Every structure is written in structure tokens, then in C-alpha cells.
Amino acid sequence: MSMRDPAEIEKFISNIDHALLTVSEIRSSLRHFTQLVQSENKGPSFVHAFSDRLNSVKRDLNTLSSEGENLKGALEHAQFVANENKFNWALIKSEAEKEAAEEEIRFREEEANSAKAKETGSFVKANADYAYKQLSSIVLEQKPTSISVPLFFTTCINQWMSNKKPADIDFTVTFEKEETPTLTGSTCHIKISARKALVADLELEYEKYSDTLVVHQYDIKGVKEEKHFWQDSQYLVFQKVNLLATDAFEDMLVFFAKESLHNMLDWFCSYHNLFTTPCHRCHKILQFDSPQYRYLPPMVRTWAKKLPVAQSDSSVVHPAPGTAYHMRCYIEYKNNHAI
Numbered sequence: 001m002s003m004r005d006p007a008e009i010e011k012f013i014s015n016i017d018h019a020l021l022t023v024s025e026i027r028s029s030l031r032h033f034t035q036l037v038q039s040e041n042k043g044p045s046f047v048h049a050f051s052d053r054l055n056s057v058k059r060d061l062n063t064l065s066s067e068g069e070n071l072k073g074a075l076e077h078a079q080f081v082a083n084e085n086k087f088n089w090a091l092i093k094s095e096a097e098k099e100a101a102e103e104e105i106r107f108r109e110e111e112a113n114s115a116k117a118k119e120t121g122s123f124v125k126a127n128a129d130y131a132y133k134q135l136s137s138i139v140l141e142q143k144p145t146s147i148s149v150p151l152f153f154t155t156c157i158n159q160w161m162s163n164k165k166p167a168d169i170d171f172t173v174t175f176e177k178e179e180t181p182t183l184t185g186s187t188c189h190i191k192i193s194a195r196k197a198l199v200a201d202l203e204l205e206y207e208k209y210s211d212t213l214v215v216h217q218y219d220i221k222g223v224k225e226e227k228h229f230w231q232d233s234q235y236l237v238f239q240k241v242n243l244l245a246t247d248a249f250e251d252m253l254v255f256f257a258k259e260s261l262h263n264m265l266d267w268f269c270s271y272h273n274l275f276t277t278p279c280h281r282c283h284k285i286l287q288f289d290s291p292q293y294r295y296l297p298p299m300v301r302t303w304a305k306k307l308p309v310a311q312s313d314s315s316v317v318h319p320a321p322g323t324a325y326h327m328r329c330y331i332e333y334k335n336n337h338a339i
């Protein structure tokens with residue numbers, strides 16, 4: 001094997017440097033992955049975060065294995081030179097001196113620029129910080145740099161409150177847990193309250209890549225009712241609204257995220273007259289439900305729905321979203337219109 005020229009050796013060194021950087025990236029990815037797995041608080045975004053972190057570990061390992069190929073030349077050369085014991089000391093010395101001089105210049109510049117640089121070992125620290133910052137941008141979660149990016153829920157709810165909420169209806173939306181950005185969008189926990197009608201707790205997630213809304217958990221109950229997510233409402237009317245919400249959300253969530261959220265707010269808002277408006281079909285307020293619960297108000301409010309293409313231009317007139325029905329009247333209506 002022949003002697004290598006300095007340019008080639010420099011290439012070897014840069015390959016080694018790269019591989020070392022990748023190793024430290026892997027350590028960082030692994031550390032964050034482990035932290036995530038061990039974390040106590042596994043929120044709604046856990047699954048996404050999990051696969052995201054796992055992917056960055058995989059990606060770094062792949063990078064390392066391809067960089068391993070590049071190291072072969074350097075390692076062969078090192079072995080050859082070591083066997084021959086023919087190190088070019090003069091070259092090594094001059095290169096090392098050159099590098100030290102360059103580092104010294106950089107150190108002086110930094111010292112001039114920053115008071116911090118006066119600390120002992122500041123050069124090392126500055127370089128470590130720089131490397132860490134570079135790594136963070138690849139490996140770590142994006143921290144509040146996204147503060148300038150408007151948050152989905154905050155923006156959409158504000159838009160709905162100022163443009164779409166009927167002015168005469170007492171209806172509020174509050175953040176129980178403020179909106180939190182995730183790797184794939186954001187999550188929040190909101191409380192919706194329609195005076196004298198109902199309160200709804202919703203844990204929502206916005207998926208920015210698919211532009212969809214996900215409902216992780218919801219709970220609809222009476223205004224003065226104290227209960228936990230996992231308990232059923234003590235009132236039959238809210239138990240039924242909770243069941244109805246499963247169907248309603250399924251239809252509402254096929255829209256893009258903003259429309260889904262606005263439809264959802266429209267729907268909850270249409271419950272403001274839960275106990276006071278008559279049924280669209282039978283025009284009565286109370287309907288006999290059962291000997292146990294006796295009379296119930298119209299607890300159905302129709303919701304926005306994407307119609308199949310065949311139906312969208314048919315002559316059947318669907319009542320506007322928010323129309324009130326008794327559960328039984330609604331089922332009758334659905335059967336009659338085959339929807």
C-alpha cells in the first residue's frame with residue numbers, strides 16, 4: 001500500500017469526525033427515546049412521539065452504518081502505517097500546530113465577543129454548546145421557537161367565537177389544559193359550556209400532516225354535575241347525548257380539521273335550548289321515554305355531515321344542522337329518509 005497524500009488523510013479525518021458526531025447523535029436520540037418511554041405522563045401524543053423518536057434512532061443507526069463504510073479506507077491506512085511504523089511526524093506536527101493556531105484565533109475572537117468566554121475551558125464549552133445546538137435541531141423536539149406559529153386550536157376557536165357564535169347565546173369555550181405543540185401538530189383539553197344546557201370536556205388533537213382532528217376523550221354532562229371522565233352522567237338525557245356524540249363525531253371528523261372543529265362547536269352550541277325547544281317532528285317539548293325516566297326533552301341536534309355523492313343533489317331536503325329531535329322522532333326521521 002502506498003503513502004497517502006495529505007488531502008486523502010484529511011478526508012479520512014473528516015470521515016472519522018462525521019462518524020463520531022453520528023455516534024453522539026445516536027446517544028442523544030437514544031437518551032430522548034428512553035426518557036420518553038420512562039416518562040410518567042404519557043399524553044395523547046405519546047404514540048406519535050414514540051414512533052418519531054424510534055425513527056430518529058433508526059435513522060442515526062443507518063447513517064452510522066453507511067459512514068462505517070467510509071471509515072474502511074482510513075482504518076486500513078492506519079493499520080498499514082502502524083505496521084510500518086513509518087509515521088510522517090513532521091507532517092503530523094505541522095498539521096497539529098496549524099490547527100492549534102486556528103483554534104487559538106477562534107478562541108480569541110470568541111473571548112472578544114462574549115464575557116462568558118472568559119471562563120476556564122470556555123473554548124470547549126462553546127464548541128460543545130454549538131455541537132449541542134446543531135444536534136438539538138435534528139434530534140430534540142422543537143421548543144417554543146414555534147411560538148410565532150399560530151396554534152391551531154387557539155386560532156380556530158377564536159375565529160369561531162368572533163365570527164360564528166350567535167351573539168345572543170351564552171356559550172363559552174375555555175382551555176382546561178393549554179394547547180401544547182407536538183411533533184405532529186398539537187393537543188389541548190377544552191371545556192365547552194352552554195348555559196342552562198350542558199358542559200362538555202374534550203381532549204383533542206390536531207394532526208397537521210393529514211389536517212385532521214382527533215377526539216381522544218369526551219364527556220358531556222349537566223351544568224352543575226360533578227363527575228369524572230369515566231363516570232356516566234347521572235341524567236339519562238346526558239347519557240344519551242354522550243352516545244349520540246359517538247355517531248356525531250364520526251361524521252364530523254371526516255372534514256378537514258378546522259371545519260371539523262367549527263362543526264363540533266356549532267353542534268354543541270345548538271344544545272343551548274336543550275330543555276326549551278320543541279321537537280322538529282312532533283312539535284312537543286317532552287316525550288315519554290320509559291316508566292323509569294318518564295319524560296325527556298328532544299336531546300338530538302342534527303350535525304353537519306358529508307353526504308354521499310348520489311344524495312348530495314337529490315331533492316330530499318335535510319333539516320339544517322342543529323335541528324332538535326326526540327331520540328325516537330330522530331330514528332323515525334332517519335328511517336323515513338334512509339340516512
Ligand SMILES: [Zn+2]
Nearest residue numbers: 279282326329
Ligand atoms: Zn319528537
